[in-house]
Amino acid sequence: MKWEENVRKVVPYTPGEQPQKAGIIKLNTNENPYAPAPGVARAMAELDAERLRLYPAFPEKTDLAKALAAHYHIGTDQIFIGVGSDDVLSMIFMTFFQSDKPVFFPDITYSFYDVWADVYRIPYETKALDSDFLIRPEDYKQPNGGVIFPNPNAPTGEVMPLTMVEEIVKNNRDVVVVVDEAYIDFGGISALPLIEKYDNLLVVQTFSKSRSLAGMRIGYAMGQPQLIRYLNDVKYSVNSYTMNTTALVLGVEAVLDEAYFENCCKKIMETRGRAEEELAKRGFVFPKSCANFIFASHRSVPAREIFEKLKQNDIYVRWWNKERIENYLRITIGTDEQMEALYRALDQIV
Amino acid sequence: MKWEENVRKVVPYTPGEQPQKAGIIKLNTNENPYAPAPGVARAMAELDAERLRLYPAFPEKTDLAKALAAHYHIGTDQIFIGVGSDDVLSMIFMTFFQSDKPVFFPDITYSFYDVWADVYRIPYETKALDSDFLIRPEDYKQPNGGVIFPNPNAPTGEVMPLTMVEEIVKNNRDVVVVVDEAYIDFGGISALPLIEKYDNLLVVQTFSKSRSLAGMRIGYAMGQPQLIRYLNDVKYSVNSYTMNTTALVLGVEAVLDEAYFENCCKKIMETRGRAEEELAKRGFVFPKSCANFIFASHRSVPAREIFEKLKQNDIYVRWWNKERIENYLRITIGTDEQMEALYRALDQIV
Numbered sequence: 001m002k003w004e005e006n007v008r009k010v011v012p013y014t015p016g017e018q019p020q021k022a023g024i025i026k027l028n029t030n031e032n033p034y035a036p037a038p039g040v041a042r043a044m045a046e047l048d049a050e051r052l053r054l055y056p057a058f059p060e061k062t063d064l065a066k067a068l069a070a071h072y073h074i075g076t077d078q079i080f081i082g083v084g085s086d087d088v089l090s091m092i093f094m095t096f097f098q099s100d101k102p103v104f105f106p107d108i109t110y111s112f113y114d115v116w117a118d119v120y121r122i123p124y125e126t127k128a129l130d131s132d133f134l135i136r137p138e139d140y141k142q143p144n145g146g147v148i149f150p151n152p153n154a155p156t157g158e159v160m161p162l163t164m165v166e167e168i169v170k171n172n173r174d175v176v177v178v179v180d181e182a183y184i185d186f187g188g189i190s191a192l193p194l195i196e197k198y199d200n201l202l203v204v205q206t207f208s209k210s211r212s213l214a215g216m217r218i219g220y221a222m223g224q225p226q227l228i229r230y231l232n233d234v235k236y237s238v239n240s241y242t243m244n245t246t247a248l249v250l251g252v253e254a255v256l257d258e259a260y261f262e263n264c265c266k267k268i269m270e271t272r273g274r275a276e277e278e279l280a281k282r283g284f285v286f287p288k289s290c291a292n293f294i295f296a297s298h299r300s301v302p303a304r305e306i307f308e309k310l311k312q313n314d315i316y317v318r319w320w321n322k323e324r325i326e327n328y329l330r331i332t333i334g335t336d337e338q339m340e341a342l343y344r345a346l347d348q349i350v
Numbered sequence: 351m352k353w354e355e356n357v358r359k360v361v362p363y364t365p366g367e368q369p370q371k372a373g374i375i376k377l378n379t380n381e382n383p384y385a386p387a388p389g390v391a392r393a394m395a396e397l398d399a400e401r402l403r404l405y406p407a408f409p410e411k412t413d414l415a416k417a418l419a420a421h422y423h424i425g426t427d428q429i430f431i432g433v434g435s436d437d438v439l440s441m442i443f444m445t446f447f448q449s450d451k452p453v454f455f456p457d458i459t460y461s462f463y464d465v466w467a468d469v470y471r472i473p474y475e476t477k478a479l480d481s482d483f484l485i486r487p488e489d490y491k492q493p494n495g496g497v498i499f500p501n502p503n504a505p506t507g508e509v510m511p512l513t514m515v516e517e518i519v520k521n522n523r524d525v526v527v528v529v530d531e532a533y534i535d536f537g538g539i540s541a542l543p544l545i546e547k548y549d550n551l552l553v554v555q556t557f558s559k560s561r562s563l564a565g566m567r568i569g570y571a572m573g574q575p576q577l578i579r580y581l582n583d584v585k586y587s588v589n590s591y592t593m594n595t596t597a598l599v600l601g602v603e604a605v606l607d608e609a610y611f612e613n614c615c616k617k618i619m620e621t622r623g624r625a626e627e628e629l630a631k632r633g634f635v636f637p638k639s640c641a642n643f644i645f646a647s648h649r650s651v652p653a654r655e656i657f658e659k660l661k662q663n664d665i666y667v668r669w670w671n672k673e674r675i676e677n678y679l680r681i682t683i684g685t686d687e688q689m690e691a692l693y694r695a696l697d698q699i700v
Contacts, residue, residue, distance in 0.1 A: 001576075002524040003550045006449040006495055012586035018405060032403050041399035044596075049391035052565035052600070053382050055368060055558070083433065086589040094469075099356040119444075119587040145356060174352040200353045208405070215402035215595035226351075236362035237469040239436040245565035246394075246596040250402070 013115040016318050025341055027332040028316040030183075030293050032212040034267070034335075037260040039253030040213070047249055056245045060232070064248050067255040068220060072192060077225040080232060083242050085182055085206035085219030089148075090116055092202060092221065095234040096176040097122045099145030106135055108325055110154045110180060133158055133287055133295075140168045147172050150180040152188050155318070155330040157289030159188040166191075169198050176227070178202045183291035185210035185265050186272070192222060199224045209292055210265055211254040218243070218251045268292050272333045278343050279331075282350050293332045295325075301350045303327045313345045363465040366668050375691055377682040378666040380533075380643050382562040384617070384685075387610040389603030390563070397599055406595045410582070414598050417605040418570060422542060427575040430582060433592050435532055435556035435569030439498075440466055442552060442571065445584040446526040447472045449495025456485055458675055460504045460530065479503075483637055483645075485510055487517045497522050500530040502538050505668070505680040507639030509538040516541075519548050526577070528552045533641035535560035535615050536622070542572060549574045559642055560615055561604040568593070568601045618642050622683045628693050629681075632700050643682045645675075651700045653677045663695045 016029040035041075059065055059081040069076045082088035093116040097103045102125040105113045109126075117124040127139035133156040140147055147168060152159040169177045169191075177200055179191045184205065192203050207218035221231065235242065254261070272289060279286065279296055286296040298306060307319035307329055318330040333339070366379040385391075409415055409431040419426045432438035443466040447453045452475040455463045459476075467474040477489035483506040490497055497518060502509040519527045519541075527550055529541045534555065542553050557568035571581065585592065604611070622639060629636065629646055636646040648656060657669035657679055668680040683689070 001549060003446070003526050006446060006525060007580050008445050008448050008584055009580075010583050010587040012583045013590060015405075015586070015590040018407060020407065020411070026404070029405055031405060034403065035400040036402050040402065044394060044397065044399055047394065049394055049600075050385040052386050052390065053384065053562040054376070055365075055379055055381060055564045056567070057368060057370065061370070083589060083592055083594075086591070090588050095358050096353070096356060098358050115587050119584065175356060176353050199351060212403040214405045214591075217406070217591055217594040230354075230357050230359075233360050233362045234358055234469065236365070237360040237465050238440050239433060240363060240365040241436070241564075241567055242433055244433075244567040244594065244597055246600075247594055250399075250596075 008119070010119050011115070013112050017316060019316060021314070024314040024316060025334065025338045026316050027334050027338065027342065028318045030209055030332045031214050032209060032264065032268070032292070033333070033338060034212055034264045036212040037254050037257035039257050040250045043250050043253050044246070047246065052245055056241050056243055056248055059243045059248065062248045064251045064255070067252050071255050072222065074195070074222060075225070078195070078222055078228055080221040080228045080235070081243060082219050082235070084208060084217040085180065085204050086112060087217070087242065088204050088219040088221045089178070089180065091231055091235055092176070092178055092204070093117065093122060094120050095231050097146040099175070101143055101145035103146040103148065104140055104144045105148045106153065108133060108153070108156065110150050111320070113148060135160055135164070137164050137167045141171050144172070144175060146175045146177070148178040148180060150182060151191070152183045152290040154182065154291070155293070155325070155328070156287055156295045157183070157291035157293055158287045159290035162189050162191060166194055169194060169201050173198070173200055176200050176202060178204060180204050182206045182209055186292050187269055187290040195223050199226065202227055207251060207254055211261060212264065213251065213254055216247045216250055218247055268333050271336055271339055274336070275331070275333060275339055278339070282343070282346050293330050295328050295330050297328045298350055303329050306346070306349055309349045310345055315342055315345050358469070360469050361465070363462050367666060369666060371664070374664040374666060375684065375688045376666050377684050377688065377692065378668045380559055380682045381564050382559060382614065382618070382642070383683070383688060384562055384614045386562040387604050387607035389607050390600045393600050393603050394596070397596065402595055406591050406593055406598055409593045409598065412598045414601045414605070417602050421605050422572065424545070424572060425575070428545070428572055428578060430571040430578045430585070431593060432569050432585070434558060434567040435530065435554050436462060437567070437592065438554050438569040438571045439528070439530065441581055441585055442526070442528055442554070443467065443472060444470050445581050447496040449525070451493055451495035453496040453498065454490055454494045455498045456503065458483060458503070458506065460500050461670070463498060483508055485514070487514050490518045491521050494522070494525060496525045496527070498528040498530060500532060501541070502533045502640040504533065504641070505643070505670075505675070505678070506637050506645045507533070507641035507643055508637045509640035512539050512541060516544055519544060519551050523548070523550055526550050526552060528554060530554045532556045532559055536642050537619055537640040545573050549576065552577055557601060557604055561611060562614065563601065563604055566597045566600055568597055618683050621686055621689055624686070625681070625683060625689055628689070632693070632696050643680050645678050645680050647678045648700055653679050656696070656699055659699045660692075660695055665692055665695050
């Protein structure tokens, strides 16, 4: 068909499997095993459906923006809210990476970065992690069109110290640097305080992991007001209302209940500590994780084999058929019960 | 700042005002004055908040896609679901309008079209409506990179007969033609049956108007499976999960309750009929509307003056400071009570 000549052709991102089968143990997409804060259910019960006939409020004017601003001690004009951090990052690629020079990111990292670069026709160059899967800050000193990396990194779970993050930001004052902190609440230290010092820094976080709201799609970027204004200009050129009313209302509760939030993160970190012991006992090696998953390789059994056998046992973990990491599994930290089931299954496999 | 050189600069779309003040009469953004179907409130009450910790299902696999497919007698592979029709249309611009030739749309039309063209760097050419604000199909016979128009048109409310729509589609088999039917349920005839005949036709609709769910952000495109696949490829390159769980669940109820839907549309059309009489009585002229609004001009009082005086009375309508339409007001059809308040206010102004 002739009209196909005008089609933007892309190789889309492949998200993790979302099996709808009941009773499976789902450790493949880094969801939180605990329910969202109790206030979320309450807010949903109290929300008047009649309100849904009206367009949602602009996110920057909502209680959600106010709650985030109060929580992080920044202004509401320093926050951009989107449909999960994927929406926020996608807007960032479209807004800030309009250079002819390549955007830099690690070779082993969140596998959406090169997809966004492709869909928006942005040149990019990946920088190889060292043999311990760590970023080498000197790689980010060459001229570039922007820098983005997750911290903790995905799918390795390894965290970079703040001084190294700052070194990268400082060496790249001519471009926008994005620290993707999807997993920061599980033991890392956020680069957020650096936004006061660097007008080229954006810190991106999400409600999908530590706040147990993957199903509501809420992410946000924090930076100086000028960066946020540019992001909003592009966002308002794409869709005036990306955040629906339920997301704007329910999200508030997940921010306000700090005790619940901290307790969930603590439980996951404790379970992760035990998982490190149990996996090591069974012959796995893995870098130290500061995320809600462990990126593990077995000393003798190939990752693919373990991945498939676990799936036969209705336990889903994540595996990529990709250079350098094809012998690793990314295992989300579930509840203690889910992890026990995993260990029992592994005992049959390895 | 040097990093600003890499910023995509755009003139964003300006959405209608969303005053948060209580007690106002809001006839400015074409929201439905009636609550969503009762099933929506019920589904919200029954939704288990625990489910929100998980990523949402892929829209094409949900009951929402199934309900739409059943309602329109098409396959689930013929439907693309997005965050309001703005998200759907934005994806369509990005996906299908990659030609060097200009995309065609009317000069007086939904004011987002040129914004999307600008943000995605798509060349475009507007075609002037005739003096009765009608599309001239012969304008769309020149070589182009795609065609898009709303039917009924916005902000005029005028509907084009299906034979004329088909003429445009037939004359443009080499490009994708998009019929934006946001307002079709208020008396127009949908081009949907034509998708079986034309593999280059997309019909876009929304839950924001006739289904009273502007706050949930649900829109959809219908066309042959190949078009939907291309759209999904781009969508999955931007954000794997754009539709949150609440939207996917609540939307179903708005489709299933056909009696409620039809009754709401009927009430709005009846109120529109009375509004035509009342506005004519007060010296307004307007084209025949097949939408949930009337695009009206007063014989002697400038639109801007009426717009501002109504606002002082807490009645919001829409006015554009834009060539050819600067003497028109777009008045959403509200409840009978809201319209009575409008007529009383107009009696003081005109």
